[in-house]
Amino acid sequence: MMEMESSKTVPAGVxxxxxxVQGVSVRLSKVTRTYGDVRALSELDLAASPxxxxxxxxxxxxxxxxxxxxxxxxxxxxxxxxxxxxxxVSRLPASKRSIGMVFQSYSLFPNMTSxxxxxxxxxxxxxxxxxxxxxxxxxxxxxxxIEQADRFPHQMSGGQQQRVALARALAxxxxxxxxxxxxxxxxxxxxxxxxxxxxxxxxxxxITTFFVTHDQEEALSLADRVAVMNNGNLEQFGTPTEVYxxxxxxxxxxxxxxxxxxxxxxxxxxxxxxPNVGNFTYVRRTGTPAPGxxxxxxxxxxxxxxxxxxxxEYLVSDVTFLGSNVRIRVQKEGSTFTxxxxxxxxxxxxxxxxxxxxxxxxxxxxxxxx
Amino acid sequence: xxxxxxxxxKSSGVGGSNVLRVGKVFRAVVLGAVGLFFIVPVxxxxxxxxxxxxxxxxxxxxxxxxSDPQFWSTLFLSVKIGVxxxxxxxxxxxxxxxxxxxxxxxxRRVMEALSLLPLVIPSVVITLGVxxxxxxxxxxxxxxxxxLALEYVVLALPYTYRTLDSGVQALxxxxxxxAGQSLGAPFRKILWWVLLPNLKSGVLGVVVLAxxxxxxxxxxxxxxxxxxxxxxxxxxxxxxxxxxxxFSLIALLFTWIPLSIVTVVFSRRAGKKSRRGGGVLMSSxxxxxxxxxxx
Numbered sequence: 001m002m003e004m005e006s007s008k009t010v011p012a013g014v015x016x017x018x019x020x021v022q023g024v025s026v027r028l029s030k031v032t033r034t035y036g037d038v039r040a041l042s043e044l045d046l047a048a049s050p051x052x053x054x055x056x057x058x059x060x061x062x063x064x065x066x067x068x069x070x071x072x073x074x075x076x077x078x079x080x081x082x083x084x085x086x087x088x089v090s091r092l093p094a095s096k097r098s099i100g101m102v103f104q105s106y107s108l109f110p111n112m113t114s115x116x117x118x119x120x121x122x123x124x125x126x127x128x129x130x131x132x133x134x135x136x137x138x139x140x141x142x143x144x145x146i147e148q149a150d151r152f153p154h155q156m157s158g159g160q161q162q163r164v165a166l167a168r169a170l171a172x173x174x175x176x177x178x179x180x181x182x183x184x185x186x187x188x189x190x191x192x193x194x195x196x197x198x199x200x201x202x203x204x205x206x207i208t209t210f211f212v213t214h215d216q217e218e219a220l221s222l223a224d225r226v227a228v229m230n231n232g233n234l235e236q237f238g239t240p241t242e243v244y245x246x247x248x249x250x251x252x253x254x255x256x257x258x259x260x261x262x263x264x265x266x267x268x269x270x271x272x273x274x275p276n277v278g279n280f281t282y283v284r285r286t287g288t289p290a291p292g293x294x295x296x297x298x299x300x301x302x303x304x305x306x307x308x309x310x311x312x313e314y315l316v317s318d319v320t321f322l323g324s325n326v327r328i329r330v331q332k333e334g335s336t337f338t339x340x341x342x343x344x345x346x347x348x349x350x351x352x353x354x355x356x357x358x359x360x361x362x363x364x365x366x367x368x369x370x
Numbered sequence: 371x372x373x374x375x376x377x378x379x380k381s382s383g384v385g386g387s388n389v390l391r392v393g394k395v396f397r398a399v400v401l402g403a404v405g406l407f408f409i410v411p412v413x414x415x416x417x418x419x420x421x422x423x424x425x426x427x428x429x430x431x432x433x434x435x436x437s438d439p440q441f442w443s444t445l446f447l448s449v450k451i452g453v454x455x456x457x458x459x460x461x462x463x464x465x466x467x468x469x470x471x472x473x474x475x476x477x478r479r480v481m482e483a484l485s486l487l488p489l490v491i492p493s494v495v496i497t498l499g500v501x502x503x504x505x506x507x508x509x510x511x512x513x514x515x516x517x518l519a520l521e522y523v524v525l526a527l528p529y530t531y532r533t534l535d536s537g538v539q540a541l542x543x544x545x546x547x548x549a550g551q552s553l554g555a556p557f558r559k560i561l562w563w564v565l566l567p568n569l570k571s572g573v574l575g576v577v578v579l580a581x582x583x584x585x586x587x588x589x590x591x592x593x594x595x596x597x598x599x600x601x602x603x604x605x606x607x608x609x610x611x612x613x614x615x616x617f618s619l620i621a622l623l624f625t626w627i628p629l630s631i632v633t634v635v636f637s638r639r640a641g642k643k644s645r646r647g648g649g650v651l652m653s654s655x656x657x658x659x660x661x662x663x664x665x
Contacts, residue, residue, distance in 0.1 A: 072552060074548050074551065074552070093551070094548070094551040094552055095551045095552075095553075095554050095555060095556055096554075099552055100552065100553075101548070101549070101552035103545050103549060105542055105545050107542070107545045107549040108549075109546065109549070109550075109563075109568075110541075110568055111564070111567040120550075120553055120555070120563070121553035121554055121555075123563075124553060124554045124555045124559060125554060165549075168553065169552070169553075172553060172554060178552075
């Protein structure tokens with residue numbers, strides 16, 4: 001009825017001149033925050049370039065939301081500093097920082113229409129009524145909700161409410177946009193559409209953006225750089241490709257995407273071998289076992305292929321059709337391995353049959369056998 | 371294939387309608403009995419106030435009462451105390467409940483328990499405590515209606531705090547405040563522009579309950595030697611039966627008329643708002659519930 005996300009994208013050519021802002025640099029410097037005995041943030045260092053889209057990714061309780069709230073000024077920090085545009089804002093309250101924020105729960109003011117919600121920040125800043133109305137309409141047009149200007153929050157779908165919240169956050173032309181799991185309460189289709197819109201808007205507006213999520217797909221598809229967090233620490237900060245293909249820590253390797261752990265041998269500085277599967281190229285880093293040593297070789301599901309083999313070492317336990325892909329699970333000596341192949345390969349093996357694996361890509365990490 | 375989902379069995383449908391009919395009848399009987407229980411004494415009182423001990427119909431009790439200057443002075447005193455109590459209650463309770471929900475949700479249970487204390491401590495004890503503890507206060511508080519208003523703020527807490535607390539609980543205070551802050555609004559603007567409009571029903575509840583409490587409270591006012599509306603009603607009742615009954619009915623009107631106005635006004639606004647898309651205002655049903663509670 002009111003769900004219109006599927007057909008809505010940011011209209012090309014819509015003027016965003018009112019919202020065009022110059023992105024600024026943002027830096028969290030050795031930020032620490034503890035709750036009793038729990039260290040939510042442990043000397044966190046994180047810096048974003050002007051106009052960059054940073055996604056903070058991690059499991060629940062890793063400190064990503066605390067870091068975002070510290071950046072917003074909604075959370076006191078015990079030590080360290082927060083810089084926005086090179087200025088230390090650590091002691092400034094949230095209302096004095098130039099930030100726009102979209103929350104996980106629908107945060108629209110229930111007593112106001114969409115337009116009034118968008119106008120709120122402008123009203124606080126003393127804009128005239130006519131100017132407020134003009135800018136609110138521009139912002140609602142930008143998020144494709146101009147027809148909903150007179151609607152109250154409870155008359156709109158979750159996706160629409162979050163788009164209004166986005167328009168409201170951008171209307172004040174903040175220096176930094178913060179999004180705290182804004183899509184987590186939405187259904188999959190709306191989430192995917194809104195994700196695209198957020199990305200497109202961020203590109204057009206050019207605002208430095210921090211986005212918190214625990215959804216890997218969301219993180220990898222949105223970010224210029226992904227900050228993977230765990231236990232209050234930054235595990236890795238890099239492009240989605242770097243984080244996915246070259247994880248720097250065991251945690252990143254296991255948390256981002258699916259990973260298969262094979263036992264094999266380091267052949268030389270570039271190649272590790274898994275018996276009866278093949279050779280995987282890898283990048284050497286500190287702690288990588290020496291050539292000739294036994295090692296755990298971590299491989300993504302796309303870096304191996306499966307084929308039916310009556311003499312094969314692996315037993316096919318599951319074949320799942322995923323649309324464009326097919327996920328095949330095989331087992332050997334109690335360990336399960338996952339392989340992703342094109343859906344045209346759905347009939348290549350059947351559950352209960354024997355199979356063998358072949359290497360076809362790189363290992364993301366080679367480490368000492370645990 | 372014929373669908374069986376959503377097609378109720380014939381027998382259960384008949385049984386269901388019978389149950390519904392019995393339920394309706396039972397509801398009507400209960401409502402009728404309760405209605406009679408309330409309305410019969412009011413009608414009898416009204417009849418008595420117009421006839422008194424004589425058989426003829428007369429307005430004498432009312433005219434006597436309305437021409438009594440003490441009637442008006444006690445009413446004015448109670449209204450003054452009521453306005454003071456309502457103002458103080460709102461000034462204390464709104465920031466407190468918002469703060470508790472926003473910053474310290476863990477102490478909600480403690481606050482609830484504290485707010486119920488006036489129900490378990492007899493008002494006589496509280497009054498004696500006030501007299502002995504605050505006897506040395508300056509004359510602008512002790513010995514003036516201010517002390518009564520202060521005491522009523524505490525005594526009305528079980529009703530006022532819980533009413534406002536339910537209203538605040540229905541909102542996601544933390545997110546609303548933080549959203550306002552992120553948009554650059556100081557707390558007072560968030561309170562005025564966002565929280566209060568969404569707390570209208572709770573605030574209205576506090577106003578109604580605190581005011582009704584002040585109009586009807588006898589024990590504390592009597593112990594502190596104030597002749598309030600309720601105290602004067604008791605005094606008259608000891609010597610003039612018809613006037614006392616007329617007094618009670620007028621007191622009822624003083625409560626019902628403003629509450630009915632509030633009910634009608636808010637029902638209309640709520641209706642308009644929901645047609646336009648609002649809906650955060652108090653519904654007529656909840657106002658009616660409050661009216662019933664306050665009586």
